[in-house]
Amino acid sequence: MTAWLDHFLFGLYPYICLAVFFLGSWIRFDRDQYTWKSDSSQLLRSGNLRWANNLFHIGVLFLFFGHFVGLLTPHFLYEPFISAGHKQLLAMVSGGVAGVLGFVGVSMLLYRRLSDARIRATSKTSDIVLLWIFWAQLALGLATIPLSAQHLDGSMMLLLAEWGQRIVTFRSGAVEMLASAGWVFKTHLFLGMTVFLIFPFTRLVHIWSGFGTLAYLLRPYQLVRARRLNLPQGHNRPSRGI
Ligand code: HEM
Numbered sequence: 498m499t500a501w502l503d504h505f506l507f508g509l510y511p512y513i514c515l516a517v518f519f520l521g522s523w524i525r526f527d528r529d530q531y532t533w534k535s536d537s538s539q540l541l542r543s544g545n546l547r548w549a550n551n552l553f554h555i556g557v558l559f560l561f562f563g564h565f566v567g568l569l570t571p572h573f574l575y576e577p578f579i580s581a582g583h584k585q586l587l588a589m590v591s592g593g594v595a596g597v598l599g600f601v602g603v604s605m606l607l608y609r610r611l612s613d614a615r616i617r618a619t620s621k622t623s624d625i626v627l628l629w630i631f632w633a634q635l636a637l638g639l640a641t642i643p644l645s646a647q648h649l650d651g652s653m654m655l656l657l658a659e660w661g662q663r664i665v666t667f668r669s670g671a672v673e674m675l676a677s678a679g680w681v682f683k684t685h686l687f688l689g690m691t692v693f694l695i696f697p698f699t700r701l702v703h704i705w706s707g708f709g710t711l712a713y714l715l716r717p718y719q720l721v722r723a724r725r726l727n728l729p730q731g732h733n734r735p736s737r738g739i
Contacts, residue, residue, distance in 0.1 A: 506687055508672040511664045514693040521697025522705060535703035536624070541615045549605035556599020557631070560638070563592055564689075567654075568661040581651030588654065589642050596642075600635040607632060623699045630688060630695075637685040644681060657682065 526533060539546055567588055575584065607628045610616050645653060656674045663671035675683065696702065 503675070504672050506683070507660065507675055510687070511690055514690040518693040518696050522702060525697050525702060526705075533702050533706070534700065535706075536700045538610075538616050538619070541619065542609070542613055545605055545609060549602050549609060551602070552598050553602025553606055553631075556595045556597075556602055556635070559595035560592060560599060563588065563595065568658050569665065570658075571662060572655060572658070581655055582649055583651075585645060585649065585651035585654045589645055593639065593642050596635055596639045600632070600639065603628060603631045603635060623695070627695070627699050627701065630692060634685065634688045634692070637681055637688065640681050641685060644679065653678065653682070657686075660686075 567584075572581070579587070607625075610620055610625060610628060657678070660671050660674040663669070663674065675686075678686075692701070696704075
């Protein structure tokens with residue numbers, strides 16, 4: 498790939514995506530809270546939604562945390578416990594299982610959204626685009642597994658992680674880490690960043706709320722008092738009107 502395109506896509510684009518992700522989410526939460534929802538379509542047709550949605554969410558939630566921890570944990574922190582090669586194998590197996598679950602789930606969600614007339618009619622363009630992006634992203638992610646199997650020493654994984662760590666810590670030299678990465682890895686990175694770019698304009702904002710619900714574990718419980726009237730004997734309760 499030409500050098501300037503590499504520099505744009507993997508040196509500058511990540512920051513554009515992250516800025517739009519954080520600022521866009523903040524502005525939408527501030528201005529349009531009534532549009533902030535997962536836009537459930539369960540009332541239109543539940544059918545295979547339970548299987549499709551659960552498979553998809555189990556897969557992507559695992560992959561989300563797997564990528565977060567796997568990419569952003571500095572090598573020296575896990576080196577004493579697990580070698581790069583073993584970590585790569587762990588990522589390939591666990592990510593492979595989660596990827597297949599997510600891929601089956603998203604394929605079912607896509608089929609449902611496109612084939613059911615009522616769901617199709619009430620879908621926004623972004624609902625459909627989003628599912629196609631996840632479909633392609635999961636397929637690309639799964640396609641990296643046989644490629645990684647060709648170098649089991651973890652060297653490519655270390656380079657990709659170094660790219661991610663240099664980006665989030667604003668260090669130079671990130672783009673150079675991807676010099677030997679093939680198009681499957683690069684397209685996977687590009688689409689992954691694009692998810693952050695479109696995030697605030699789609700139903701994906703529900704992910705903030707999904708994680709936000711964890712706050713319920715820590716907040717003080719709600720006090721609910723019954724509205725009991727202790728009236729002296731012989732008095733009727735006041736009428737509640739007609
Ligand atoms: C944080 C925890 C999460 C919770 C509690 C959650 C919850 C939900 C709910 C309730 C729905 C609506 C399902 C319905 O139609 O009834 C939904 C849909 C969806 N979620 Fe999540 N979600 C979470 C995380 C994620 C993540 C990490 C992703 C992707 C990276 C994601 C992507 C989607 C998509 C694409 C849909 C639409 C599915 C469709 O087309 O019907 N969610 N989610």
